[in-house]
Amino acid sequence: MSRARTRLARTVVHRVLVALLLVYLLAPFAWMLLYSLYPATALQTLTPDLDPSQIRLDSYAALLSDPSFLTPMANSAVVGLATTVLCMVLGSGCAYVIARYRFRGRSVLLLGMLTVQAVPVIVLAVPLFILLRAFGQYDTLLGLVITYTAFILPLVVWMMVGFFEELPPSLERAAVVDGCNRLQIMTRIAVPLAAPGLAAAAVLAFITAWSDFFLAKVLTITSATTLPVRTAAFQGLFAMDYTSAATAGVITAAPVLLLALVAQKWIIRGLVEGAVKG
């Protein structure tokens, strides 16, 4: 009896801890969501007044009709998508070669891809600024896309090498016998088989590009500004329009949040389990 009791007690404690964890994970974002919907004064008390009739969508309407908000939003979408496509096209070929060929300097190259993660972006900001300006790409979407691609590629390549290495080489060998050339083997056999992993890499690329703040801040000024930069601008040093800031925050986070939840299986399998195995 007492045995069953301790087991029950343990289960209860476990569920309570899990529940607390879930609250911890969700509450901060949920709070911001509430801030974007309710008048700020309704929330700034011990007992928030969450009467649904108080919900206002004004701040959403205001931001989503404001060109100074919509342009950065469109910029972010374009830059995010273009960066992802470029990362996948350039990265998959590179990763495939690293995974399937044995050459001197291979492991150094792979380690280098990971080490690039250690480079503080701030180091590169001034030189990048000068470089882009020299090519007339300061404050352009193209300049931003190329920069993001360079920053995200190493991680994407590193991830994808792992996915390609996991594939059994026997299928590819069979394709050689069938007379496929290397490109056909890669595009028709290896890439489709590694698709879940590649999808995880693509999601990661998009989320990283979409979320970047620093590079966009340094490398753009008006016409190519992105959503995170615009959103950060709601936050002044002294005063802050809480409702607008919260609304902008929700809008900035929504696409990547939805993407992460929709692609959760790929992300967990590709990003996390790949890393642990690798």
Add this chain to the structure above:
Amino acid sequence: MTSTTTSTPPVASAPQEPRSTGAGARRRRLRDLRFALLMAAPALVVIVLLLGYPMGYALYVSGFDWNDKIPGDRPFVGLGNYVDLLGDGQVHRALGRTLLFAAVTVLGGVGMAVLLAVLLNVDFRGRTLARVLLLVPWAVPPVVNGIMWKLIFDGATGVVNAVGLGLGLFRERVQFLADPQLTMNVLIFAEMWKLLPFLTLLMLAGLQGIPANVYKAARIDGASPWQQFVRVTVPNLRGPILFALVVQTMWSLKVFDTIFVLTGGSGGPAEGTTTLSFLTYLVSFSNLDRGYGAAIAVASMVLVLAFALLWVLLLRDRHKEGVR
């Protein structure tokens, strides 16, 4: 850590096709080489041009007394900027803050992640949901993360103050973001929220790689849950833990966006959240002291690599017997 070295799969390239000799094989090998170069080159070119070149350029700039606020010549000073940096109190303070921030977020983060993973590795309804929801903080952009915590901890209107006052926990409003130490705590709290889920998912993946019969054997030998955790769980997580330590160290030493938003771009109050990376930004972009800023950046990069090496050396030997 990088390569899965289970019996290297026979490479599906020229060498292990039926031993053909002579001109045909050579031509095939040449074609293979051309394919490899064509596939790998574009990515490598982009990386080298936009990462390698600026990195070299930063190294170069760090050798000059180069301040864009001061017109005129930019004398070469060799290691002068690095010598200055060793005696600069501002750099020392930033280094101290960076190490504090990194120690808490890396060690605390990985430690907490192991515990949370154990918590979530139990069979219960909603386990999948819990795992999925872990992705929420991970996916929230850093800028939004900053705004979120600012709403919560704001000195005048934040909910923490409302609750604290309402329940009588605080005597008066606590200005979380006006006190250097408190702001650092909020920053650590905010970053932990964002980084814990990914680390937890890493550890969960590691836990799932531990065969159940290892625990069964431990139980038969009379190991208590605590002993099982220390003797079975933690040793078997060496691989994921090493990976998490390395990656999180890199990320923690780079933190910037959240500081920027939380402190209105100041790294304050009273430079209380000015870590090395933020100091680099202030020196390079506010003071326009490009040479000195580059020197701080290069030095902090060396620091990151040193830490990464340290983790690898500390954990590598045992790593082999860990996860695979």
